[in-house]
Amino acid sequence: MFVFLLRRLLQACIVMLIISLLSFVIQGNLGDPVRQMVGQSVTSEEVEKIRQEQGLNDSFFQQYGRYIKNALHGDFGESYFYKEPAFHVIMAKLPATIELTLAAIILTIVIAIPCGVFTAIRPKNLASHGIMFFSTIGLSTPIFITAILLLYVFSALLQWTPSFGRGETVSIMGLWESGFFSLDGLYHLILPSISLSFILAPLFIRLIRSEMLEIMESEYIKYAKAKGLSSARVYFIHALKNIMLPIITIGGIQIGNIIAYTILTETVFQWPGMGSLFIDSINRVDTPVISAYLMVVGVIFVFTNTLVDLVYGLFNPTVKLAVKDV
Amino acid sequence: MSYPVREITFSISPRRWKHIWAGFLSDKLAVLAFSIFVFYCLIAMAAPLIAPFDPYDTALIDLLNAEIAPSWISGDERFLLGTDAQGRDLLSAIVYGTRTSLSIGLLAVLMQASIGICLGLISGYFGGLLDTLLMRCADIQLSFSNILIAIVLLAAIQSIFGLAYYQDHAMIMLVFILGLAEWPIFARTVRASVLAEKQKEYVDAAYLMGISQIRIIFKHILPNTISPLFVIFTIQIANVIVAEAALSFLGLGMPISQPSLGSLISIGFDYLFSGIWWISVVPCAVLMLLILVINLLGDVLKNHLNPRHYKD
Numbered sequence: 001m002f003v004f005l006l007r008r009l010l011q012a013c014i015v016m017l018i019i020s021l022l023s024f025v026i027q028g029n030l031g032d033p034v035r036q037m038v039g040q041s042v043t044s045e046e047v048e049k050i051r052q053e054q055g056l057n058d059s060f061f062q063q064y065g066r067y068i069k070n071a072l073h074g075d076f077g078e079s080y081f082y083k084e085p086a087f088h089v090i091m092a093k094l095p096a097t098i099e100l101t102l103a104a105i106i107l108t109i110v111i112a113i114p115c116g117v118f119t120a121i122r123p124k125n126l127a128s129h130g131i132m133f134f135s136t137i138g139l140s141t142p143i144f145i146t147a148i149l150l151l152y153v154f155s156a157l158l159q160w161t162p163s164f165g166r167g168e169t170v171s172i173m174g175l176w177e178s179g180f181f182s183l184d185g186l187y188h189l190i191l192p193s194i195s196l197s198f199i200l201a202p203l204f205i206r207l208i209r210s211e212m213l214e215i216m217e218s219e220y221i222k223y224a225k226a227k228g229l230s231s232a233r234v235y236f237i238h239a240l241k242n243i244m245l246p247i248i249t250i251g252g253i254q255i256g257n258i259i260a261y262t263i264l265t266e267t268v269f270q271w272p273g274m275g276s277l278f279i280d281s282i283n284r285v286d287t288p289v290i291s292a293y294l295m296v297v298g299v300i301f302v303f304t305n306t307l308v309d310l311v312y313g314l315f316n317p318t319v320k321l322a323v324k325d326v
Numbered sequence: 327m328s329y330p331v332r333e334i335t336f337s338i339s340p341r342r343w344k345h346i347w348a349g350f351l352s353d354k355l356a357v358l359a360f361s362i363f364v365f366y367c368l369i370a371m372a373a374p375l376i377a378p379f380d381p382y383d384t385a386l387i388d389l390l391n392a393e394i395a396p397s398w399i400s401g402d403e404r405f406l407l408g409t410d411a412q413g414r415d416l417l418s419a420i421v422y423g424t425r426t427s428l429s430i431g432l433l434a435v436l437m438q439a440s441i442g443i444c445l446g447l448i449s450g451y452f453g454g455l456l457d458t459l460l461m462r463c464a465d466i467q468l469s470f471s472n473i474l475i476a477i478v479l480l481a482a483i484q485s486i487f488g489l490a491y492y493q494d495h496a497m498i499m500l501v502f503i504l505g506l507a508e509w510p511i512f513a514r515t516v517r518a519s520v521l522a523e524k525q526k527e528y529v530d531a532a533y534l535m536g537i538s539q540i541r542i543i544f545k546h547i548l549p550n551t552i553s554p555l556f557v558i559f560t561i562q563i564a565n566v567i568v569a570e571a572a573l574s575f576l577g578l579g580m581p582i583s584q585p586s587l588g589s590l591i592s593i594g595f596d597y598l599f600s601g602i603w604w605i606s607v608v609p610c611a612v613l614m615l616l617i618l619v620i621n622l623l624g625d626v627l628k629n630h631l632n633p634r635h636y637k638d
Contacts, residue, residue: 015466026482140621142568144575145610148595152607156599163599253469260473264572268595279576282481290481305469 004313012306019298023291024067027077076292081281086288090274090296095176096166097262097273103189104196111201116208117235120216132209135202143261147195147268154191162188164270192269196261200254207250211243245312252308259297346630359622366616370425377418381585396604410590410605411597419585420612426586427613430500431567437505438566439559442512447543447551449513450520461517464510472507473569479503480578493581500579504566511558519551557628564620571613587613 070076076086115135119128138146155163167188169177179185215221216239224234263275270276274293281289350356369376396408396416407416449460467475480503484492492499523529524547532542567587573579574588575595582589587609594606 011462011466022478022482026485136621137618140564140617141614142571142617144572145591145614148591148598148606148610152598152603156601156603256469256471256474260471260477260572263477264576267576278481282484283577285485287485290485294478301470 005310008306008309008313012302015302016298019294019302020068020071021064023294023298024064026294027067027287027291071295076295077288079281079286079289081284081286081289086286086292087296089289090277090292092177093272093274093277094296095178096271097266097275099179100189100192100196100265100271100273101258101262103193104200107193107197108200108204111197112204112208113240115201116205117212117240119205120209120212121231121235123213131205135205138198138202139206141199143195143199144264144268146198147192147265150191150195151268161191166272192265192271195268196258196265199261200258203254204247204251207247208243211246212239215239215243249308249312252304252311255301255304255308259301349630350626353626355622356626359619359626362615362619363623366424366428366619369421370428373421373425377415377421379415379418381414381419381422396608407608408604410593411602416590416605416608419590420587420609423585423587423590423609424612424616426497426580426584427567427570427588427616430497430504430570430586431563433501434504434566434570435559435562437501438507438509438562439512439555441505442509443516443548443551443555445509446513446516447520447548450517451524451539451543451547457517460513464513467507468510472504472565473572475507476500476503476569476573477576477578480573484578493583496580496584500570500573504569507569508562508565511562512555515554515558516551519554520547523547523550553631557624557631560620560627561624564617564624567613567620568617587616 074085074087078084079086079089082089115131118125119131122128151163154161165188166179167184168182169179169185170181171177179189212235221234221239224238225231229238259275262273263278265271266273266275267279274296277289278293280286281293350360374380399408407420409415410419445460449457480492480499483499483503529542529546532546533539537546570579570586571588571591574586575592577592580586580589582593585593590609591606591613594602594604594609598606
């Protein structure tokens with residue numbers, strides 16, 4: 001177990017190293033910072049002096065080390081566009097993204113568990129075929145197309161839902177701008193979270209279905225049925241509990257996809273979260289924000305992935321065998 | 327001293343192909359999907375012949391023709407699917423866009439496959455430290471999604487080289503980045519088959535005959551690892567096309583001057599609320615059908631190539 005933990009942590013460090021190198025290169029490589037500071041009418045000796053003072057003549061590793069040191073203090077420089085520290089800009093947008101993701105995950109759970117269980121226990125039912133058909137469609141529709149079509153039908157044509165933004169938000173203790181506690185905020189949340197779960201739910205429906213089908217064959221389920229337990233209890237307590245682990249871990253591995261999906265959804269719905277901020281910053285060439293976003297997302301990504309792997313390793317003894325022969 | 331060596335290599339026997347083909351023909355949905363896919367491919371290949379206008383030719387674009395609705399609404403016979411905000415014929419733009427999207431898809435998957443197959447063969451055949459290292463890399467890379475990798479890399483490239491330079495080389499960059507993004511899927515599958523094949527006697531026999539290792543790997547082992555790759559190859563084309571469209575939609579992919587389906591959707595999205603729905607919705611439908619068809623084909627191939635999964 002200890003070796004497994006160590007190996008996972010090492011892997012996490014390597015990934016972070018790559019991400020930080022990338023964001024360092026992005027931050028450092030754009031134009032000549034001294035020329036931007038002083039303009040054209042300065043002699044080259046003075047430029048050289050400023051370069052020396054600012055540490056721009058140091059070796060790559062020295063500069064990179066300084067970048068990491070600053071990054072660990074949350075200092076990524078000032079955003080060119082917002083004139084604020086880039087890290088604060090990102091953090092101000094974080095709640096919007098987290099709430100969107102949370103709403104989508106809740107919706108996904110509410111849809112996927114009953115549908116997945118139902119298709120597994122009644123495979124021949126017409127409704128099961130319907131669910132599987134929709135999950136095929138959902139899996140092969142790119143998320144931004146779902147989002148655009150939903151937006152077109154419900155906002156542009158029917159005008160039932162708002163078309164952009166988060167609506168009214170409530171500040172919780174001055175730390176967190178939440179859209180969960182106002183009707184307007186929830187109203188704005190409907191379409192973005194539906195389009196996110198439209199691609200996540202099919203994945204989980206299929207996963208739950210195949211896991212359920214497999215576990216329904218096992219002895220203990222047959223025994224529970226033979227014992228005369230109600231079928232709801234057998235399906236939702238006995239069976240579902242045991243397939244939760246693989247589902248949670250595979251869900252955790254989706255984090256990379258979810259980050260990419262939030263970028264797309266936020267762009268379509270102009271949701272003021274980190275993803276749309278990232279795309280806007282790319283268009284504005286606002287390098288400190290780009291670099292800060294990469295680092296923040298990198299930390300979230302690596303943290304979730306490592307956690308998921310550890311949970312899997314802890315609860316599933318067979319994974320340790322797999323580690324040995326790799 | 328060299329002996330005349332008669333190497334015998336079989337991959338999938340012709341009879342098996344015949345069997346697969348017969349099974350395929352009996353599946354109506356598969357035939358439908360396949361014909362639609364062939365239709366897309368023909369349109370993509372013959373784009374310059376089919377398209378009524380050349381969307382790259384600015385001389386043909388007239389602002390007076392901008393925002394004309396599809397012909398069944400506006401009654402304008404010249405533009406079957408209407409025009410976009412610049413007065414470009416939408417049908418021609420879609421035909422050329424399909425061409426761009428499909429080419430990027432095919433080229434990027436070819437790149438994925440060649441990198442993945444080579445690394446998978448080497449990794450599986452030689453094993454040891456190299457194998458561990460390559461598979462670790464594959465693990466790490468697979469845990470990111472390909473769109474995320476592509477977004478990050480393209481953002482980096484755009485901010486380092488500048489927008490103008492990027493737009494001139496957009497297609498090469500997209501193929502290159504999407505090609506690099508998912509080699510591990512191929513590599514893992516190949517490696518798994520190589521590990522199984524390596525144990526078999528024909529490999530030992532070939533080795534004893536004095537055939538070089540490189541030749542054994544590529545001539546003897548490779549043909550036996552190919553068949554599961556067809557499914558991955560097909561599904562990856564769909565994945566790459568989706569990724570490309572998503573990137574173009576975000577403004578990180580093909581520029582507006584050389585539209586792919588994704589960039590057409592992106593152009594039209596700005597006009598969605600002014601009632602000009604066709605610029606965005608029509609390419610959306612074209613793209614959705616293409617992806618659905620390719621995924622269906624992948625499912626069919628999976629069923630017929632691995633009989634174990636048949637009738638899931």
